[in-house]
Amino acid sequence: MNPVKSVVVAAVCAALGIVLPMAFHAIPGAGNAWLPMHIPVMICGLVAGSAPGAATGLLAPVLSSLLTGMPAAPILPSMTCELSVYGLISGALGAHVRTGRLPLDLYVSLAGAMLAGRLVGGALQALIFSSGTYSLAAWVTGYFVTGLPGIVLQLVVVVPIVVALERAGLVPPRYPEDASRD
Numbered sequence: 001m002n003p004v005k006s007v008v009v010a011a012v013c014a015a016l017g018i019v020l021p022m023a024f025h026a027i028p029g030a031g032n033a034w035l036p037m038h039i040p041v042m043i044c045g046l047v048a049g050s051a052p053g054a055a056t057g058l059l060a061p062v063l064s065s066l067l068t069g070m071p072a073a074p075i076l077p078s079m080t081c082e083l084s085v086y087g088l089i090s091g092a093l094g095a096h097v098r099t100g101r102l103p104l105d106l107y108v109s110l111a112g113a114m115l116a117g118r119l120v121g122g123a124l125q126a127l128i129f130s131s132g133t134y135s136l137a138a139w140v141t142g143y144f145v146t147g148l149p150g151i152v153l154q155l156v157v158v159v160p161i162v163v164a165l166e167r168a169g170l171v172p173p174r175y176p177e178d179a180s181r182d
Contacts, residue, residue, distance in 0.1 A: 001048055001172055009171075010052035010059075013044035017060025017083075018067060025070055035150025037061060039158060041083050042113055045090030046106060046162050047171045053087025078129045082121035089113040102166070102174050106159040114154065118143040 001009070020036035031037075037060055045053025061080045065071055071079050093109035122139040130138075144151070165171045 006048040006052045009048040010044055010056045013040035013048075013052075013056045014059040014063060016040035017056065018064045021064060021070055022068060025068075031070065032146055033149045034153055035147050037064065037079075037083065038086060038117075038150065038154055041087045042090045042110060042154065042158050043161055045087040045092075045113065046094045046109060046158070047165060048091070049095060050088050050091030053091035054084045055087070057083035057085070057087035078121060078124055081124050082117050085120045086113050086117040089116040098174075100175070102163060103159055105174065106162055107155075110154065110158055114151065 017037045017040045020039065021031055024030040024034050024036040041053065041057045041060060044056040058080055061071055061076060061083055065073065065076050090109055090113035093112045094106070097105045097108045097112075099105050099108070122134075122143055125139065125142075126134040162171075166173055
């Protein structure tokens with residue numbers, strides 16, 4: 001993808017990272033459960049690559065916090081790190097996972113990014129942001145149990161969106177020589 005298009009994709013995804021949470025936060029507690037900001041960050045990584053994905057993961061929570069107050073200041077540093085990892089890893093895996101089947105490539109990349117982001121987020125909580133007060137139970141509850149609806153939502157919507165963008169010709173095809181492989 002050319003650099004200008006990558007910047008545009010990152011900007012659109014960062015904007016979605018502000019707008020989507022606003023819709024979900026209309027329902028109390030829905031943001032923590034549905035994780036709406038994660039979706040455009042991972043889409044950006046898968047579509048535009050590691051650097052735009054990481055930039056979107058950095059910009060979306062910071063801009064959202066400045067413009068809407070969400071995420072709240074105490075959560076912002078850890079969320080920014082977590083989302084940056086999602087964008088970085090989804091882009092890195094997206095560039096290297098090649099099974100010959102587009103949906104499988106995307107699911108492997110998405111699952112790897114989801115796991116890496118949660119591991120890094122938990123490690124940073126334990127070592128820096130909540131040092132001495134963060135437990136394994138808090139990590140499992142915060143990153144897996146509370147966010148289970150969001151995890152399912154990401155698995156259900158991210159890959160079909162990326163496939164649809166590719167089929168519509170809005171992003172370069174992963175397997176240009178044989179579009180029937182997906």
